[in-house]
Amino acid sequence: MRKCTVLALGASALVGISYAKDLSEEIFATIDKHNKGLRTVNKEIWENPELAYQEVHAHKILTDYLEQRGFNVTRSAYNISTAFRAEYSSGEGRAVSFNSEFDALPGIGHSCGHNLIATVGVAAAIGVKEALENQGVSGKVVLIGTPAEESLGGKIKLLEAGAYDDLDCSLMAHPGNSNYASYGRTLASWRANVTWTGEASHAAAAPWMGRNALDGFVSAYTSTGIYRQQLMATDRIHHVIQGTSDMVANIIPDFVDSVWGVRGKSRPRAEQVREQLFRILYASSNATNTSIEITPFQDYWDQNPSFQLASAFHKLQMEHLNPIEDPDTANFTVTAPEDDDSEPSASSDQGNVSWFLPSIQTGFPVGGTAPVHNAGFRELAGTDFAHEQAIKTAKILALTGLQVLQNETFAEAMWAEWTQMIAEVSIGLSDSKGNFPGNSTRNRHLSHVQ
Numbered sequence: 050m051r052k053c054t055v056l057a058l059g060a061s062a063l064v065g066i067s068y069a070k071d072l073s074e075e076i077f078a079t080i081d082k083h084n085k086g087l088r089t090v091n092k093e094i095w096e097n098p099e100l101a102y103q104e105v106h107a108h109k110i111l112t113d114y115l116e117q118r119g120f121n122v123t124r125s126a127y128n129i130s131t132a133f134r135a136e137y138s139s140g141e142g143r144a145v146s147f148n149s150e151f152d153a154l155p156g157i158g159h160s161c162g163h164n165l166i167a168t169v170g171v172a173a174a175i176g177v178k179e180a181l182e183n184q185g186v187s188g189k190v191v192l193i194g195t196p197a198e199e200s201l202g203g204k205i206k207l208l209e210a211g212a213y214d215d216l217d218c219s220l221m222a223h224p225g226n227s228n229y230a231s232y233g234r235t236l237a238s239w240r241a242n243v244t245w246t247g248e249a250s251h252a253a254a255a256p257w258m259g260r261n262a263l264d265g266f267v268s269a270y271t272s273t274g275i276y277r278q279q280l281m282a283t284d285r286i287h288h289v290i291q292g293t294s295d296m297v298a299n300i301i302p303d304f305v306d307s308v309w310g311v312r313g314k315s316r317p318r319a320e321q322v323r324e325q326l327f328r329i330l331y332a333s334s335n336a337t338n339t340s341i342e343i344t345p346f347q348d349y350w351d352q353n354p355s356f357q358l359a360s361a362f363h364k365l366q367m368e369h370l371n372p373i374e375d376p377d378t379a380n381f382t383v384t385a386p387e388d389d390d391s392e393p394s395a396s397s398d399q400g401n402v403s404w405f406l407p408s409i410q411t412g413f414p415v416g417g418t419a420p421v422h423n424a425g426f427r428e429l430a431g432t433d434f435a436h437e438q439a440i441k442t443a444k445i446l447a448l449t450g451l452q453v454l455q456n457e458t459f460a461e462a463m464w465a466e467w468t469q470m471i472a473e474v475s476i477g478l479s480d481s482k483g484n485f486p487g488n489s490t491r492n493r494h495l496s497h498v499q
Contacts, residue, residue: 069451069452069455070455072179072184072186073365073369073444075179076176076179076180076444076447076448076451077369079175079176079179080175080176080443081440083118083175086114087168087171087172087436088433088436090110090167091167091168091436092431093106093110094107094110094111094151094159094163094164094167094168095159096431098153098158098159099151099152100152100153100154100155100199101152101197101200101201102129102196102197102201103152104151104152105130105131107131107151107152107167108125108130108131108133108151108194108196111133111194112124112133112135115133115171115192119178120135120136121136122134126193126194126212127206127207127212128210129196129203129207129210131196131197132193132194132196132203132206132207132212133194134192134193135174135191135192136189136190136192137174137182137189138181138189138190139181139182139188139189140187140188142187142188142454143188143453143454144188144189144191144217145177145188145189145217145218145450145451145453145454146190146192146193146213146216146218146220147169147173147174147190147191147192147220147446147450148170148193148195148204148220148221149166149168149193149194149195149221150166150167150170150196150198150221151163151164151166151167151194151196152196152198152203154422157422157423157424158427159427160421160423160424160425160430161421161426161430162415162421162426162429162430162435163198163199164431165435165436165438166222166223167194168439168440169221169222169439169442170221171192172439172440172443172444173220173446173447174190174191176444176447176448177190177450177451180447180451181454186454186455187454188454193212195207195398198397198398198399200347201346202347202348202349202398202401204398204399204402205348205398205401208401208405213402213405213406216406217406217407217460217463217464218355218358218407218408218453218463219399219402219403219406219407219409220358220408220409220411220449221399221410221411222412222413222439222442222446223411223412223413224412224413224415224421224430224435224438224439225412225414226414226415226416226417226418226419227382228381228382228383228384228412229366229372229378229383229384229411229412229413229414230389230391230412231360231362231363231366231384231385231386231411231412232356232359232384232386232389232409233352233393233410233411234351234352234353234391234393235351235393235399235400235410236283236285236314236319236351236393236394237314237315237316237318237319237350237351237396238311238312238319238347238348238349238396239323239345239347239348240287240309240310240345240346240347241308241309241310241343241347242291242306242343243269243306243307243308243309243330243341243344244304244307244341244344245262245263245305245334245337245341246262246304246339246340246341246342247260247261247262247265247301247339247340248260248301249294249302249303251300252298252299252300253299256301258301259301259303260338261301261302261337262293262294262302262304262305262337262339263293263296263302264337265333265334265336265339265341266305266333268332268333268336269288269329269330270288272329272332272333273286273288273326276326281314281318282392283312283313283392283393284311284312284313284314285310285311285312285313286309286310286311286312286322286326287309287310287311288310289307289308290305290306290307291306292305293305293306309326311323311326312396313351314351314393316350316351316474327343330343349397349398350400350401350404351393351400352393352397352400352403352408352410353400353403353404353408353471354403354408355407355408355409355463355466355467356386356466357407357459357462357463358408358453358463359386359409359411360387361459362411362446362449363385363386365445365449365452367383369444369448370441370444377434378414378438395421397410406467407463407464407466407467409449411442411445411446413439413441415429415430415432415434415435415438416432416434416435
């Protein structure tokens with residue numbers, strides 16, 4: 050129901066909008082001119098994977114490169130050591146932004162393709178800078194370097210620090226296998242460290258003196274398996290043991306450290322699953338006479354993409370770089386926003402951004418069959434083909450950003466749609482005063498929608 054309402058607004062708002070001056074030839078030529086350097090940046094990040102908030106090499110590579118391209122660069126922006134902000138402005142106008150992610154996964158490196166996400170953001174920003182610097186376009190382009198997406202939510206810290214306050218949209222792209230998508234959605238996700246603490250004792254001589262922390266985890270693990278019968282198709286529950294005391298078979302385990310997570314199609318649904326998980330976790334503690342501690346560290350909101358931005362991206366892609374017309378990608382799937390009925394299956398802190406300003410996270414293919422977060426996908430993400438797809442996606446994202454900068458009618462429709470969408474998805478989430486996420490940001494931009 051929610052999507053139908055938003056799509057109805059988006060479709061009507063798109064009618065009659067004249068697209069901005071066609072600067073595709075100039076934008077594409079500029080990005081192509083820098084392609085060799087962009088490939089070097091891509092490879093440097095891919096070959097040197099770094100975990101959350103440890104992306105020191107990637108931070109230096111990216112900020113050095115952007116500064117050399119004429120951007121005003123702030124390193125370690127917003128008191129986050131590996132975040133950055135690179136911007137370029139020309140005259141008065143709106144501000145478009147892109148995100149570059151660059152953290153990797155433990156053990157399997159860039160198996161989510163963040164080297165490509167970083168490349169897309171840089172290339173798109175270079176494209177828009179060309180329009181501002183040499184083609185008479187007014188406004189600002191901002192590239193935000195967003196660390197720690199895989200686990201610790203760098204964009205959430207950036208949101209809290211005001212990194213997105215002065216922006217009109219947030220654009221980015223994520224690699225996959227064989228699909229071009231412009232209307233990507235994500236699941237809401239919550240994670241926490243969960244520990245059980247018991248009492249060690251000799252397992253043969255005096256087991257009655259012990260309190261088994263491992264049994265606490267196993268009890269919760271088993272009960273969660275039973276609860277899965279009542280989960281919706283888009284719900285998820287994850288758990289893994291992260292650490293234990295030095296266990297031996299004849300000592301009652303006195304400590305287990307684990308990570309648990311839940312996901313849901315929306316924030317309210319994720320909260321329902323989480324509340325049931327809490328009941329399971331506390332029941333496991335009571336049943337085993339152990340103490341339990343739950344320490345949350347992630348709260349990713351579901352992504353509510355802008356139909357306006359997604360439609361503009363799709364239209365521009367089909368006009369300028371239609372994948373179906375390319376023999377290398379003709380067998381891949383291209384999904385228009387109005388036809389995208391796919392269920393979300395992953396999560397991102399870009400979801401949080403989408404609650405604060407109009408946003409999209411488009412998808413592009415790297416080929417192969419290996420899924421993301423798999424060593425096989427890491428190899429695919431390092432190929433020349435994957436880089437080529439990232440560059441093509443960046444070109445279309447740059448043109449999409451120019452619609453926001455150049456076209457007042459489009460920008461007004463984008464903000465009007467976002468305002469209605471956030472009001473709808475926030476039902477049941479507002480506080481006692483009627484405030485809900487995104488409200489303050491929306492009020493700052495009322496001039497766009499009145």
